[in-house]
Amino acid sequence: MKLMQPGQIGSITLKNRIILGAHGPGGNAEPDGRMNQRVIDYYTARAKGGAGMITTGWTRVSRDIERLPIHPLVRSYQIDSYLCASKVNELAESVHDYGTKLSVQLMLGMGRVANPSHLNLIDPVAPSDQPSFFDADITMRGLTIKEIQTLLEAFEVSAEMIRTAGADAVELNAHNGYLLDQWMTAEWNKRTDGYGGDFEGRIRFPIEIIQAIKRGAGQDFPVTMKLALGHNIPEGRTIEEGLEIVRRLEESGLDAISVDIGSYETYHMCQPPTTYPRGCWANLAEMTKKVVKNIPVIAIGKLGYPELAESVLQEGQADFIQMTRPLLADPEWPNKVKAGRWEDIRPCIGDHEGCVLRIEQRKYTSCTVNPRVMKERDFALQPAEQKKKVLVIGGGPAGMEAALVAAKRGHEVTIWEKKETLGGNMVPSSVPDFKDDYKLLIKYYRTQIGKSKVKVELGKEATLELVEALKPDVIFIATGGKPCIPDIPGVDKTLVVTAIDILLGRKKAGERVVVIGGGLIGCEVAVYLARQGKKVAIVEILDKVARNMWRGNRLHILELLKKHNVRILTSARVQEIKEGSIVVNNEKDQTEELEADTVTIATGLLPNNELHDVLAGAASEVYPIGDCDRAGKMLNAIWTGFRKARLI
Template sequence: MTGTGFPRLFAPLDLGFVTLPDRVIMGSMHTGLEETGDWARVAAFYAERARGGVGLMVTGGMAPNSEGAVLPGAAGLFTREDLANHARVTAAVHAEGGRIAMQILHAGRYAYSDGAVAPSALRSPISRHVPRELDAAGIEKQIADIATAAARAREAGYDGVEIMGSEGYLLNEFLAPHTNRRSDGWGGDFAHRMRLPVEVVRRTRAAVGADFILIYRLSMIDLVPEGQTWDEVVRLARAVEAAGATIINTGIGWHEARVPTIATSVPRAAFTWLTRRLMGEVGIPLVASNRINAPEVAEAVLAEGAADMVSMARPFLADAEFLAKAKAGRAGAIVPCIACNQACLDHTFERKVASCLVNPRAGHETELVYAPAPRPRRIAVVGAGPAGIAAALVAARRGHAVTLFERAAAIGGQLDMARRIPGKEEFEGLLAYYRRAVAAADIDLRLGTEASPDLLAPFGAAIVATGVRPRDPGIPGRQLPHVLGYVDVLRGRAPVGERVVIVGAGGIGFDVATFLAQDGPSPTTDPALWRREWGVGDPALTRGGLAAEGPRPGPSPREITLLQRKPGRPGRGLGKTTGWIHRLALQGKGVVMRGGVTYEEIVPEGIIVSDGPERADPRLIAADTVVICAGQEPERSLLDALAGRGIPAEVIGGADRAAELDAKRAIDQGSRLAARL
């Protein structure tokens, strides 16, 4: 089978001067690789994805000038040295049979510098700098610099450019009354507001010639007040086509929007209804994007006539061979993107190189290499959670003889609980992938087996990945019958009352609150319900596509109070790009969140708490159920027993360090250990 299961996905696309081999674009991602200055590493990243079957990919955003850089020192294409560096990347991609376009991104008021410029001097809520309002000469400079960047991209060997016109960056800012308060020829009515992006496309086309791919990333729905209307979106699309665009790609939402657009809790293909509506309004190919993460999802989008192409970005972090596997009839072997943001977007906003929770090699292709083992060994891995599975799979791939011990009746460990949380349904797909991968690998899996020193002594190496156990917070009254641990709750082992207090507001506490606050189907599995919950409307009815009535989340079936000892707002330690989603979702459900409390005693009527270390104002919070989510401790009993027998062992994952069930660290640790054995 060679792609026949996905006939539309693998249908060639004739652009007139070039034919693309399939209907997929690898969307732009800010990896941070270019900023490392190690261009061999950049080239290896893109070449591996071209080798895996990607026919057209788009780089992370390259600044056209210093004022347009997202961060000071952000990568661009300014000098002869830059040209040579970018040429290494394009040559590596072409050597693997791929094509690559450079994204030109002008940050506008999102630039993290005091040199930021914008249509109007309005600071964004996610920036600290008030931008300078561009005058006519400044606008001309931005147009010229973008066109020059495109010409340099062609000189460096790129097959095209993508002009970033969405997500609230500069060109999008000119389009929306939300950020364009001008009254000159670049503001006011829409004909003037769309003048800049249209002129940028026209001048760029003139600079690069006719036989060069020019993608325009167009915001289909801004999701901010006073954003664009649908009529304006259509008018812009037609004008961009007339100005010389080859392809229109989809952008969804501004970075400052209070609606999630790519997180795991967003339904798959949640915004393709917008691209479908635009189909037929223009004659050039339209690309659907956002939360398209599996070949069957992409095929369905194309089959429904919702787009001519699909954009997938993070799925190619999770698996560089995504398309090759799908084409070969091995879709079940694709490592799934779970849209967790933990190692990709969170890293970007923390100014780290982006990688992937499920694939630590992403962004580290030159230094994390799974080479055949020079001397294969018998290796025992104890614990089939994320760390143990990762270690077992990489070790087996390298040729070691691996036995994987798991005392439970199934693999997965903490992932088996994560998949039960509304909004984390993608974890079920990851768990299913691991089941298939372990079964397909040459691994001796022993379920329901408690590993012991005697059992492990004959092996050449032992890896302990026994995970964590819940921490006992030592609160008086914790043995009362209405006190439950989070494991009991998530596995449905005990009934939960209508009034619930959750002790601990870390990641697990938030997950348990989400689990208990949901009544009926998860919005992640029902796009209409999800749009209602987050207040996503129709840009044909309201500017920006925000529902006039606002968010309307379904009520919680329980009264829930979420507590933490640490002072301040609960949830501050959650993921940098997803924490706000969890907080807003629970607030919408009426969950009460309190920080800075001291737990005095659990009593039959609930829990007695006081404020701060002074233990002021002791009071009862009434509860039918108290759930303990007070952290974890490493499960090291086996490791201690092995040490007592003088049997050497490596320890990874939660057994090494218990920290909020950190699957990212666990998988990375397991993979890196197995790579060096």
Template sequence: MSSYPHLLAPLTLGSLELPNHVVMLPMGTEMGTHEGLFTEREIAYYTERAAGGVGLVMTGISAVSQDYEQINPGLCRVDTDDALPGLTALAESIHAVGGRVSLQLTAGLGRNINVVDPERLPISASDNPHYAHPEVLCRPLEVDEIATIVRRFGEAAARAKAAGIDAIDIHGHTGYLIDQFMSPVWNRRDDQYGGSVENRCRFAVEIIQAVKAAAPGLPVSFRLSVDHKFPGGRTREESQRIAVVLAAAGLDFILADDGSYEAMDYVFPPYYLGDGCMVPAAQALKEVVDIPVVACGNLDPDTAEQVLAAGHADVAGVGRGLIADPQWCAKLADGRREDIRPCIRCNAMCVGNAFFALPIGCSVNAQVGFERERVLTPAQTPKHVVVVGGGPAGLEAARVAAERGHRVDVYERDAALGGVLRPAATPDFKKELHAMIGWWERQIARLPVTVHLGVEITADSPELAGADEIVLATGSTPLVPGTIPGIDGPNVVGVIEAHLGADLGRRVVVAGGGLSGADLALELAQAGREVTIVEMTDEIARDLIVINRITLLRDLAAAGVRTLTGHTVLSVDEGGVVARGPEGDVRVDADTVVTAFGVRPATTLAEQLTAAGRTVRTVGDCVSPAKVGEAINGGFLVGAAI
């Protein structure tokens, strides 16, 4: 019997018979043409996930209208017949691998639109302030304009059906235009589209009906945010009433999530929010509707199975997990749960790229967006490759080189693999990052890779003599300013040692408020310690993607962490630190001072080998300290190039 009987059981959604209870959630790819049409690159991305066995692939948003709002470049549009060839190619490609595809249709962003055009005011349900530019008031849609958008939904649905698309999803969540009509915080109309729940849902209901009439037989779903997570936003009880109205309009299933632009971290939940962070939203809708409910929000296979088994939802929605590993479902079906590459929930190269209108990538999967180009093929001439450093860059380079048929020796000076990941991933909220170490260990165990632990390689080490290729992934070394009096005192430890379990007192000062220091401060405070961060810049964790930073700062405040930004450490003594800030010097009492001043590349070995005439490939922090995604992606490219 399968360990995941609920996830892997066949599923019926409307007229669709699906092989399992997993759907790939809609996520923008930014892979479309500038005009918003599907590209071969985007089709290959979706097809790879369908081939990996997911029950239903749901695309990112596709605009049904350009009448009153211009879609952002790179996002898709289906408002003209020019979209038909791309839609047809998408459906045919996914069907060719046995998959099914749902097209998500959007009415637009409304008050959330990225760029304010002075020639055309943003639209909304009422005269709401624009989200990013509150001095700009949106223009309420006229009744005839609402009718035009509803008609455009029908036209787009007809194109989808003609192209062979299997289902339609309506983009109604997180404060976008349809949501602005449904929510009293944004809808102050006094016509038939405002006032009561039924009136505020009228726009959405007319859209559902138009889609079903134009594409008969296609299942229709709707994505609803149950809790907007900001004061005045929609809450559970209001959303339950809305869900009842939408279900009665003819929905076949409904997707439940939380968040809004005012609570952006719930739209793209980072690792701080933990497993299944939006399952309560699905539970709330399960209480009031009879149609299947899709749960989402940091669902790994085990959490997803538990949610379905408990009856909290009917279907598991997986987004970034399927970016990280398109074979998520196939590996579960094959009994290979341990081989699923973990999504580390960092948001760095998926959401982070999309925020800058760049095609999405993935911190742990360098083939995302390059499904056709970065196919690993056998090397023409197998080589002996020596990799120095068993951190993320070195392990990925070793894995990829071995996948191509090379014989690889990995030398790690510590007693365990993982490099910087071992200390960085000690908090429970980073358990998926820590799981990457075990994933690499399992992958290289089946490949021609030999790991040598506790071996430090120098320029004259005999282990390098027979190498055809040398890859240096030697990482970085901590920066500790030697000019600070007392910085070498007995009560001072480095951030890495602190993460790895060094003896710390009850009162801790973390000197340095970058991501490493801030995460440690949160971990220590949640464990009951009294923590102060001293940071010389004006921001904590300024190197962290803004979405994740929202949660981090909220959690630091909730845990009682004191933050002194704009302060420079002047001295350390046995009783704490003295720091200088905008209002003068301040003393912070502490039992332990943790240094988290940053790192610098460990370049010595590369310089020595190069000087000796050896050709080396360098990757990861020894080139330039960066995030784990850059290290892993760099390791992939180095391994693939050998």
């Protein structure tokens, strides 16, 4: 495979073409900007897993010009002292043990997208005076010439520290609409002093940063950049201009370029969610390959599928593959690909609940499908001190995760699943064509259960008598959730179905569909039906739909709803369901009757926990896990299964 062949970036050779992309520190920076042990363990696990190069999260060269974040969970790394550099050295030595290279991502700052709730915005800055993205009443002032010179000196000094610490390369962050990206964008850089305005002025500072790094670390020290080739907004950069920037940066000494697209206005493009197609930005890498002369191009964007990543390289679209979330989900992704164990790769599902959403919620970075992220040391699975007989009732994500973890620790594990297949509510949630990554997760779990020593009994419903006959030491009740049916006059009529009924094909939708509930399930089933040509409306009691999800995912699901002409009624209450219509009190407090052949209930799930009281005394340890304990999303199911099973 070309994916596993060595590749050259400037003066260094990577053992393969797989690069772990940078992501925010997410609670792993000490108050003085040093990396903590948790993130060193995290990166080391990815090096051990076979990545060719590790890229750290964003690292600042100055703590004076754009103030550090107040909150520790969004604090940045620093590389402005040898105390901070000592941790880079520790990380470099650790990843080098596995033949992996280390690149430190340098971050100029956030500029106009600095979040007032994250940063100490005493003196907020940008390329030129402009309002904050988050609060138009806050003005970000333009950096002064003196500050620009101070930053250039800081880049030079930091680069020398980075090389001395043993790192192998530097990556410049110039995407996502952050400060260096803003600097090269006409709408966000209106300076008139030679560092902005026209094209030459806007690229002057980035070029001088590259030159400063080369002065500090040496001309042979590789400098790469992650660049937003365009922003997909009227005021943003066009792809054509982005390609011209690439040309000029290569002439100025850049050693490699990775390209994506998007800004805070189109944030779902920067972090492609589940609903995006695989390999969504490989075409941008291909465009870039056609304009560079000698430097390698690194492809980004939902490339965590071995056959796809390989094809991007084989077809000459790119020279390297950069992936972040797939290596959060499975740090052993490269080793498993190399060994031909593709079916053992734990897939990223792109829901962002465990990674970027947690950062925004002031929690440490992790992963929905891999609870061990950033807990590699604390959550290392240990052999059980005492082998126990474990019964798992329910074969959904919580039950399967608990069963696998318990079995790995040496317990004797049995799953009882009353249906004829494993998967639980993951099965209906995976039905829409834009949820194929969920299908991969179901396949992964079924495969791992099949390879394990877990005994599976399908079509078996748990009763007290059967459980007592088995005599388990531990019971995990993982019976999932059941649809929440609102108390609405007419809800028992034949035109009323649940979202699960529709997704599993148990009921067919008519041509006119009203979906009650505008949460994640309601929005997804609305798009699913609208793509079939149905006329769909969503009725949501709250003031907006798609509330409880990461903002990038929300932006894209709203785009899909708009694209497929789904009507959305918010702050609306259903008064009655009739044969052929539904009566709604809308946001203007007016009564409105919507025609409907089918009314689909998507108002969430309730814990299916009836067995808990029945089985409370049937074993010395009884644990409800997943939706049957607290109805939630996939993260709650997988994490509770993992966390409980690792402790028994």
